[in-house]
Amino acid sequence: MSGSLTIVGLGPGEAHWLTPAAQAAIEAASDLVGYGPYLDRLPAREGQVKHGSDNRVEVTRARHALQLAFEGRRVAVVSGGDPGVFAMAAAVFEALEAGEPDWLAVPITVEPGITAMLAAAARAGAPLGGDFCAISLSDNLKPWEVITQRLEAALSADFVISLYNPISKARPWQLGEALALAARHRPAETPVIFARAIGRADEVLRVLSMSEAVAAAGSADMATLVMIGASSTRLIAREGATPIVYTPRSVTKSPCATSQGRT
Amino acid sequence: MSGSLTIVGLGPGEAHWLTPAAQAAIEAASDLVGYGPYLDRLPAREGQVKHGSDNRVEVTRARHALQLAFEGRRVAVVSGGDPGVFAMAAAVFEALEAGEPDWLAVPITVEPGITAMLAAAARAGAPLGGDFCAISLSDNLKPWEVITQRLEAALSADFVISLYNPISKARPWQLGEALALAARHRPAETPVIFARAIGRADEVLRVLSMSEAVAAAGSADMATLVMIGASSTRLIAREGATPIVYTPRSVTKSPCATSQGRT
Numbered sequence: 001m002s003g004s005l006t007i008v009g010l011g012p013g014e015a016h017w018l019t020p021a022a023q024a025a026i027e028a029a030s031d032l033v034g035y036g037p038y039l040d041r042l043p044a045r046e047g048q049v050k051h052g053s054d055n056r057v058e059v060t061r062a063r064h065a066l067q068l069a070f071e072g073r074r075v076a077v078v079s080g081g082d083p084g085v086f087a088m089a090a091a092v093f094e095a096l097e098a099g100e101p102d103w104l105a106v107p108i109t110v111e112p113g114i115t116a117m118l119a120a121a122a123r124a125g126a127p128l129g130g131d132f133c134a135i136s137l138s139d140n141l142k143p144w145e146v147i148t149q150r151l152e153a154a155l156s157a158d159f160v161i162s163l164y165n166p167i168s169k170a171r172p173w174q175l176g177e178a179l180a181l182a183a184r185h186r187p188a189e190t191p192v193i194f195a196r197a198i199g200r201a202d203e204v205l206r207v208l209s210m211s212e213a214v215a216a217a218g219s220a221d222m223a224t225l226v227m228i229g230a231s232s233t234r235l236i237a238r239e240g241a242t243p244i245v246y247t248p249r250s251v252t253k254s255p256c257a258t259s260q261g262r263t
Numbered sequence: 264m265s266g267s268l269t270i271v272g273l274g275p276g277e278a279h280w281l282t283p284a285a286q287a288a289i290e291a292a293s294d295l296v297g298y299g300p301y302l303d304r305l306p307a308r309e310g311q312v313k314h315g316s317d318n319r320v321e322v323t324r325a326r327h328a329l330q331l332a333f334e335g336r337r338v339a340v341v342s343g344g345d346p347g348v349f350a351m352a353a354a355v356f357e358a359l360e361a362g363e364p365d366w367l368a369v370p371i372t373v374e375p376g377i378t379a380m381l382a383a384a385a386r387a388g389a390p391l392g393g394d395f396c397a398i399s400l401s402d403n404l405k406p407w408e409v410i411t412q413r414l415e416a417a418l419s420a421d422f423v424i425s426l427y428n429p430i431s432k433a434r435p436w437q438l439g440e441a442l443a444l445a446a447r448h449r450p451a452e453t454p455v456i457f458a459r460a461i462g463r464a465d466e467v468l469r470v471l472s473m474s475e476a477v478a479a480a481g482s483a484d485m486a487t488l489v490m491i492g493a494s495s496t497r498l499i500a501r502e503g504a505t506p507i508v509y510t511p512r513s514v515t516k517s518p519c520a521t522s523q524g525r526t
Contacts (some may be wrong), residue, residue: 024279091512
């Protein structure tokens with residue numbers, strides 16, 4: 001039997017955002033490898049083995065998956081959202097590069113998924129209507145100084161900014177500091193979205209102003225995607241509903257003219 | 264009859280990346296509104312009306328869709344990829360904000376899709392493994408100076424950069440200039456991906472070095488997603504196959520230390 005490895009994105013939450021290609025990859029697998037709660041979302045199938053693991057062991061999990069595939073198993077590594085966005089795909093390739101040379105012969109494919117940023121944007125309206133960036137606030141893997149430099153660059157260039165991994169028990173203050181930094185660049189009324197568990201039954205979408213967001217940082221958690229509007233991001237109020245957040249496609253002036261001394 | 268409007272992302276290319284939720288929204292629609300070639304991808308359904316239009320008339324198309332929904336139709340506005348990323352969602356909200364006050368009563372939902380950047384990344388490996396940004400090179404709606412300022416900010420902060428709308432007959436030189444700018448910030452061997460029509464039968468993935476990409480700019484077209492690696496983005500060579508491109512999750516040093524005079 002010839003093994004293979006597919007890194008599959010489940011999308012956020014319910015199965016209505018799981019692509020047919022990802023569904024097919026999961027069904028075809030002999031072995032499912034992933035973080036326990038993601039595996040729990042998948043029904044048990046006869047003859048299919050689930051290898052659940054803890055959250056913080058991505059490279060160990062990736063090595064295990066590669067070895068299983070090398071031994072001839074049809075392995076699916078499952079990620080929430082999109083596997084290429086702050087999820088398992090990079091960990092698998094890190095493990096591949098540093099691992100057994102024989103593993104290089106394993107066919108590897110990646111099945112994309114709806115990442116949390118797209119799901120949050122869809123629920124809110126169209127906040128990603130202009131140029132945007134995505135930054136992980138986790139400083140497990142990069143210095144905090146790099147994160148703040150990237151935030152400053154994105155703020156001065158007027159990107160919409162999505163913050164992944166905004167907060168955890170081990171990182172309680174980073175989101176507050178990031179939002180305080182944003183508040184020094186953007187007007188107090190700039191929309192900020194806290195999108196929690198979008199696509200799940202218990203999803204919560206909150207549309208705040210920048211100043212409200214700074215005060216509310218502590219109410220976010222690891223299931224929250226935080227999105228900071230650009231200077232042009234705006235609200236459309238609707239009676240009895242959360243306002244629509246959108247970023248117009250047009251930019252009429254240079255956002256950095258003052259801070260970078262350009263004309 | 265009570266009308267509604269759903270802005271639906273078809274994902275890139277074939278139906279295996281179309282989410283069940285997007286599929287259901289299309290099937291439930293009485294009227295499909297969109298750019299002709301996107302509508303052509305959808306099978307004809309009895310009693311369902313297709314309103315195809317040209318590419319450059321987003322706001323006119325959006326106004327038409329809002330009016331149909333206001334009149335009681337169940338309208339689906341279809342976009343390729345994700346409707347919130349350089350596609351129809353922002354145009355609909357612009358039209359809503361500037362349009363008839365009555366339109367505000369129309370229920371509007373957005374169905375996310377796999378955007379071209381995620382599809383391209385999946386095919387290439389995991390180039391979005393670190394922080395990243397997405398910039399449209401179209402200068403129909405923003406000055407070229409804003410685009411170059413955003414590119415410079417993204418380059419100096421060492422984001423992976425996805426370029427949407429890289430080139431067209433009306434904009435033949437912008438991609439070349441953007442890549443030349445990138446080449447002044449990043450080493451000549453930095454991987455650059457030209458991902459054309461990923462998800463379609465005629466897809467082409469090319470992995471180039473930065474210097475090759477500068478020379479190859481003219482070979483991109485409107486169906487191409489261009490992705491510029493960060494300084495840490497790297498290749499894993501595999502016999503008889505396109506190399507895998509990935510960006511490690513870790514960052515060990517400050518990318519802006521020199522250019523911003525920090526320590």
